[in-house]
Amino acid sequence: MSRLRYGGDYNPEQWPEEVWAQDVELMRRAGVTTVTVGVFSWARLEPRPGERDFGWLDRVLDLLHAGGIEVFLATPTASPPPWLGHRFPETLPVDFDGRRLAYGSRNQFCPSSPVYREHALALVGDLARRYADHPALALWHVGNELGQVCHCDVTAAHFRRWLRGRYGDLGALNDAWSTAFWSQRYGEWDEVIPPRRAPYVLNPGQRLDFARFCSDALVECFVAERDVLRSATPGVPVTTNFMGLSQVVDCWVLAAHEDVVSHDWYPDPADPTSHVVSAMSFDLMRSLKRGPWLLMEQAASAVSWRRRNPPKPAGQLRAQSVQAVARGADAVCFFQWRASRGGAEKFHSGMLPHAGPDSRVFREVEALGADLEALAPVAGTGVTAQVAVVLDWESWWAVGLDAHPSDDLDLLDRVRDCYEPLFDLGVTVDFAPASADLSAYRLVVVPNLYLVRDPGPLRSFVEGGGTLVMGFFSGLVDEHDRVHPGGYPAPFRELLGLRIEEVVPLGPDDVLECSSASLGGFTADFWYDDLRAEGAEVVAALADGTPVVLRNRYGAGVAWYVATRPERGAARRLFERVVAEAGVEPVLRPPRGVEAVRRGDVLFLVNHGLDEVGLDVPGAHVDLLTGGAVSGSLTLGRFGVAALVPQPG
Template sequence: MVALLPQTSRAGDPCLLFGGDYNPEQWDEAIWAEDVEAMVAAGVNLVTVGVFSWSALEPSAGRREFGWLDRIIDLLWSKGIAVDLATPTASPPRWLSLAHPETLPLTAAGVRLSPGSRNHFCPSSTAYRAAAASLVTDLVAHYAEHPAVQLWHVGNEFGQVCYCDSCADAFRAWVKQRYGTLEALNEAWGTAVWSQQFSDWAEVLPPREAVYVVNPAHVLDWRRYCSDALLALFDEQAALIRAGDLLRRPVTTNFMGFYRDVDAFAWASHLDVVSDDSYPDPGDPDSPVIAALTHDLTRSVAGGPWLLIEQATSAVSWRPHNLPKSEGRMRADAFRAVAHGSDGVLSFQWRASRAGAERFHSALVPHAGTDTRLHRSVVRLGADLARLAVAGEPVPTRVGILFDWSSWWAAEERGLPSELLRVLPQLRAWYRPLWRRGLAVDIVHPAADLAGYDLLLGPQLFLLDDAATANLRAFVSRGGTLALGSFSAVVDANATVRTGRFPVGFTDLLGAGGEEWWPLPEAGTSLVGELSGHASVWGEWFPLVTSPDDEIHPATVIPAKAGVSPTDHLDDEIPGQARDDAGLSVIPAKAGISPTDHLDHEIPGQARDDTDSSVIPAKAGISPTDQPDDEIPGQARDDSDRAVASSDHEIPGQARDDTDSSVIPAKAGISPTDQPEDENPGSSPG
């Protein structure tokens, strides 16, 4: 096993990282020593510093103020706490915006945004990039030899989009490099439609606000460019760090899961450590499965261990209604991330802010101080994470769900048969039954190396280029099982519709081909054929399947050759359990993945060993009676025995979420008496 950050190993053994963002510039220096002592008591071993410190480090152009940062980093390291040092370039100071208003982003409608928030910069602005590079260069030179710095953190939550003339120039250069000639560009974008042909490169502009629907190929390439432009910005700062840090400490930035504007697959090889922010909604009963899916995406992007670099200990401050977390929920969220491959749990932030936009965002130390329910639960969590020996362990999988940012972008543009068929809801619907059964799942790009997978699921691969199509066909020819969902293999890399029966490129494997996409009426329709029940939103017309009423109902599920083909096509959006009990419940078995192959649901260590889901608990000497009674308010507790082997029964709502917080501590020898029962908000404690 290899630690994500070797410097944080204990006696040569990798350990989980625990801590979070720390913003000492928001506090009087007199409180710093108290903070650091409390960090030590809580088991903190890594803090992120400097994310939003540009104005504190450079209060005016060219003036450096590193003294306060020196003192806090020295203090942290004197107590054995490592630092994830950020480049503070996500929030430019006001003096830069006033001196160079062109650094501020322009919306698609032509509105220049103002400073006063954060992320207020144009990615292509030369003035912004020069100022950022100057500060990063000096920051790296100043701290390159400091032993506390064990991780570099570039920017924060990249996602800025700008439509200004500078971005138009950069986009034009990107398009020219991609297509080479105007003839190739006109062909790729299909500009014969609506008289949109380009006769000069100067005519290529961002897809700004227009009278009606903008060319979808134009918008698709714009989205690709925007992700690449942000990556270039990351690379610029990462290169300065790598050039100045002779110790070659790893470089990261924080992704945001399924965030539309950043193609994490395209970024992955540029990061030394893949990190992610995770903020599941305590008020959403689906949040455990959504979080698990997002963690699997991040692990897949990383190709192994990753880092949960931000999460909330309790309520956030940016939803319309912000529910707090019980201790059980906080623990479950933390252990779930570890179960899905994270080598640490970091939170935003150490001490709750008194001012600013995030003053009501929870923290490891709330406004009420350390002698509180929340902070005591943080201390217990830190102690329990320190006892887990799972850092660096892989999560072997045989099942992959296919996903591609370009396909997602293309599938949700205007001018489609339906705006109700959305990619992420489909992805979650296909993932949920696998998660319920404890199957470990990777999220895989369709053009990636597919060796090692036995089963691939494509919930909605609207866009498949030629290389990806060939890759999936080769996977099937090698004996793999592929299932494609609604509205898949519809367009090529340029969002041009593929002609012929669909899914184009796979009809020979299916033994059938669709003729017509069939959005369903608002009330939905009854299923016919192999399934019973009710379908909503979407259907597809496959004339091979008939019914007494086939003039009304499209086909539902089309397996080729009596269901023995390695390729299936699920072409209805079937709500909830209907899909689970229908196609998706039998596909793993068809791929040779039996219940004995699946992983214990949401259990670190077990989730990192798919050879035998009962081996690791036995090694740890854990029996079912070791599970503590960690209640989650308002939800039934999951009493199922997850320490032996997970079963296929449904676990409602938060009950399944409770699994991590009850079983994982037991693996580390933590008994029920080590964890107090959760307090129920809205009732008197005790």
């Protein structure tokens, strides 16, 4: 990569053809290098079953290429045309309550439907063959934001085939799903159905396997399209855009089938801390394939789907875009290029807003194009982290099931509880699945790992000298959501040096008073474990002596257990100690609200606040964005950014 890609979704089919040349001229003015074309164009490309209308797309691609703009060409399979649902209603999805959903929106398809797949792949094949040699084609973009779930009879048959492949026979299925409880034993395969509305709590083993199945069904759809595209264009990379921090598809699995990871992300302008979750999501995207990724969608200003949709304040577009680059993005793109006149997202902002080029948003779009050109040296470079956070999709699905000690336990909240103190300390983080080899890291943080298949990787990491921090409600069940025998948390009792007798979820107004010689007194809430130490050092405890933070030596390493949710200041003090003991070096100790990340040789600093801040920056640097020298200290204004490289000599 010799440059950073810059652009967005381009939907010329929404506009008269005479507008297209104006678009290309304005794209060049803004520094746009790349556009995604065709995401929602199925009805235009195939107006009736089997017909093809590629003429307009030929002209669009030729025009873009003549303007020096490359194309991420999309397969339009995420939004089937009305004729498919009208003629083949079995392709429409059925919800949890058994209602068949209609066409007239988007994403109206059943991933298991062979009819849907047949029509989708036929169009994809023709698209791939027609544009295989087009000089504008740079990348294939499959579908859009995979996340469809269906409960229909076609899905049921597919689910049963998937279960046969997983278990072989009904005896193994009945054992895995603990069907002896509530007389749920299955005697014939046809009795097995997807989870549907029932009088009371559904079987958790069934729900967990259905989550796995739904993810696999969507991966099947992606792989089928990818293989058609590769057969026609073996040298063109293929991606699909992940939909934020979505639970439906196991991102570790899907990313393994992509050539490059891409991501759609829409932080809330009204949330002054949204940059923390943005950093989490960007670190995850970088971690999925351990390298650069593409920010495929973001908003230039307001979105249209929250209850209230304020615009981004001046400067935030730049700060959020540079944040993505700092954390590994090799492309910064938007939905969409030109704001729509009609349709469901007409009030979703565009790079070219309704106000036209003489507008604040477009001026910021132009300025960002220049910034990304200045940041070209970081393209293709990596981000190094000494800390990994474990995020496991199977455990995420399982911890969200019904009939648990608390319905309030949200995995992403628990991840943020651990991630935010590290962010504040200037510590860069990778993400990893629970099965990963973690030996490259000094510190591994496990906010929650309710479901544990194999405790071996975490044990080996600590035994080999690593430092582990584990959060509450971890190590409870196996891969079938059956409780591990031997007392909580059975797979990790020796590692953590403790035994939990009961878990104690707290009410919304309950506050715990905790004492600690090293962390000082602090409050905590949400949860605590009624536990006793079995070899672990008690670092913090409740007034009655119940431990809430413990530290245990195991092999050559150390394992920490945090049995409650400490208040923010205590969490920071705890992680400050853990980071120091683990030998982790922060990139920089930034002031609150300032982000510090190193990508390659470039130190990125982003002020996400509204106030000017000053910070110390040891050494002599040059700011790639301004060309100015920086020595010893730096002032960042509101939403200010800097990209510093060591000064030569």
